Amino acid sequence: MKLLVCIKQVPDMESRFRPAADGLWFDESDLAWRMNEYDEYAVEQAVQLKEQLGKEPELTVLSIGPDRVVEALKKALAMGGDRAVHIQDNAAHLKDPWQIASMISRYAGDKGFDLIFTGMQSQDRGSAQVGVLVAEMLRIASATTLVDFNYADGLIQGKRELEGGVKGLVELQLPALVTCQLGLNTPRYPTLPNIMKAKRKPIETIAADELLSEGALAPATKFYAPERKAGGMVLEGDLSGMVEKLVGVLKEKTAVLR
Structure with a gap:
């Protein structure tokens, strides 16, 4: 079995945000960075499945962004990933969900991944679109906002978080993609031995231009702080x-x- 987890590096939400000079995104100077919280649940669930199935699965972790995202990839490797893919893109923050999903699907298209995990959404942009777009582009089944996950004999059984505390039960045949909600599990802290092992695990770098040709369908036009009232x-x-x-x-x- 081949597993893929898509992660994003985002600013720590305790950071002080202000618009950048170009007015299209926030000023990245003096920000602290971390793995997107929803993606930590995705990594943990993939690692748990890998542990459940023994040595058979290969777990690949993928992230799109500038050089700094390698730190998030190393954390995912220390949590239990086998290899990482860095799609190098210094302008990833200006890409819309369609472009991000296009890069992921074009990378994954011929790799034969059986199961793809993503976070429900990113904490900085919050579109919650990338996971389902990837599934649609790959023409595989998908389920979103999972808060419970079980796998046996090629069948995923899970619970989706709906509104008002209601849960929805889902079953998916592989290949499939799931997006992970807070509370699905308890993400592990990488141990020192695993952090050291992660330094020896391979990280493949691919230029974004090799995977993307389309322009944004929903380009950013303005980014600003709310007016004080x-x-x-x-x-x-x-x-x-x-x-x-x-x-x-x-x-x-x-x-x-x-």
Whole structure:
């Protein structure tokens, strides 16, 4: 069995964000970087499946981005991946989900992967589109937002998180793709011996131009912080007093009442 996990390196959400000078994305200076949290669940589930099946599966980890994404790939290798693929792209942040999925599907198209794991979405862009687009381009089954996963005899059984706490039961035959939601498992911390082993595992580098020719279907046009607005007003006291205060505010500060 051949397994593929797609991961993304994103800014730490505790970082201070501000728009870049070109107004198309955020300023990357002074940001701390980490593996996308949803993708950690994807890596962990793939490693657990690899451990369940013994030595048979080969687990490949793939990421798209500039040179810094190699650190995220090394973490995934230390968690249990066998090999990594770095699609080198210094402008990955300007690619739309269709372009990202196109690169992944063109790489994976002739590799014979039986099962592909991705995070449900990325924490920085949050489109939740790449996984299902890859599945569609490869013409394989897919299930999203998995919070439970079981595999036996070529059949995946899982639970999807739906709205209002409702879960949906799904079954998929291989080949397939699943996107992983928070809570699916508990991602492991790489141990020091595994971190050292990861340094010897192969990382293949492929130029993005070799896999992509299309322009963006939904190009970014502007990226900006929300406008600051005045704070709200809290009225306290008994109901009749608050009504009088509210009417006074509406007359004084708005055109609702005159």
